[in-house]
Amino acid sequence: MTRKGIIGIDIGGTNIKAALVRGGRLSRRVRTTTHAHVGVQRSVNQIKSTITPLHSEANAIGIGIAGIIDSKKGVVKYSPNLKGWENVPLARILRREFGLPVYILNDVNAICLGEWKHGAGRGHNNLFLFTLGTGVGGAAICEGKLLFGAHGFAGEFGHTTIHAKGPLCICGQHGHIERYAGAKFIVARARKKMAKQKSSLAKYDLLTPKIIAREAARGDRVAREVFSEVGYYLGLGIANLLALFDPEIVIISGGIARAGRVLFAPIRRTVQQVVMGSKYRDFKIVPALLDDDAGIVGAALFAKLTRVNRPV
Numbered sequence: 001m002t003r004k005g006i007i008g009i010d011i012g013g014t015n016i017k018a019a020l021v022r023g024g025r026l027s028r029r030v031r032t033t034t035h036a037h038v039g040v041q042r043s044v045n046q047i048k049s050t051i052t053p054l055h056s057e058a059n060a061i062g063i064g065i066a067g068i069i070d071s072k073k074g075v076v077k078y079s080p081n082l083k084g085w086e087n088v089p090l091a092r093i094l095r096r097e098f099g100l101p102v103y104i105l106n107d108v109n110a111i112c113l114g115e116w117k118h119g120a121g122r123g124h125n126n127l128f129l130f131t132l133g134t135g136v137g138g139a140a141i142c143e144g145k146l147l148f149g150a151h152g153f154a155g156e157f158g159h160t161t162i163h164a165k166g167p168l169c170i171c172g173q174h175g176h177i178e179r180y181a182g183a184k185f186i187v188a189r190a191r192k193k194m195a196k197q198k199s200s201l202a203k204y205d206l207l208t209p210k211i212i213a214r215e216a217a218r219g220d221r222v223a224r225e226v227f228s229e230v231g232y233y234l235g236l237g238i239a240n241l242l243a244l245f246d247p248e249i250v251i252i253s254g255g256i257a258r259a260g261r262v263l264f265a266p267i268r269r270t271v272q273q274v275v276m277g278s279k280y281r282d283f284k285i286v287p288a289l290l291d292d293d294a295g296i297v298g299a300a301l302f303a304k305l306t307r308v309n310r311p312v
């Protein structure tokens with residue numbers, strides 16, 4: 001008989017992805033499109049039916065989900081991706097259904113755990129990870145422990161201020177990093193420049209950060225300027241992180257992190273220029289390694305560690 005695994009689940013605004021995880025390796029992958037606007041009961045049912053084919057081979061369930069999560073109580077206090085989700089005792093509901101222990105945590109915390117133990121962060125006890133996508137999330141491992149904070153808000157990199165009089169962020173405050181490095185703002189920055197300069201980006205009807213990164217790598221001036229500015233703002237944010245947490249490694253996760261040199265060169269340049277004590281620090285800024293699997297791996301790992309009362 002094969003050893004039982006842990007079901008890792010990543011509940012995002014677009015997809016629910018799950019797999020059986022054993023020692024960081026995934027098998028029996030399942031993926032469904034998230035029904036985000038159907039109300040709590042129907043989306044809980046969807047999560048249940050996603051897990052059903054896997055549960056007989058598992059001894060625990062770990063779930064990463066966007067939003068404000070009370071991991072101790074297993075309650076989703078609020079999730080921006082799922083309509084109507086407020087104070088949903090998701091762990092209890094699934095425990096009753098499947099008779100397995102269930103543990104939940106914020107999705108970026110799950111990604112951070114996954115990259116820490118099985119990806120780009122292996123061997124480091126002080127690291128910071130942030131995700132670049134529609135939004136900009138973040139999470140920290142400090143002295144070998146995941147930082148939750150007093151209210152579960154720790155690591156909200158995207159909502160730190162880098163320009164006091166900057167543009168309005170989705171959260172209602174001004175000049176936050178997400179307002180400069182979130183996907184739609186990268187695209188908007190490119191469009192603004194395209195109105196004034198010739199660019200190879202003009203041939204695309206639908207612009208994405210990925211396309212802009214590709215054209216930047218091919219030498220398009222507008223695209224290069226966009227990434228040099230995004231890299232500058234992220235560099236300012238990372239310099240703040242280094243000053244606060246002194247991590248050995250900063251990991252950038254999410255689709256835009258695959259942009260490569262066009263993104264990383266301006267980030268590294270800015271950090272070197274503005275961080276306090278740069279010549280005394282030995283730190284790396286690197287892309288994540290696990291891609292889309294990090295959240296599943298990390299959620300399963302969270303379940304594994306919490307189940308045996310190991311500090312996470």
Ligand SMILES: [Zn+2]
Pocket residue numbers: 158159160169170171172173176178
């Ligand atoms: Zn904000």
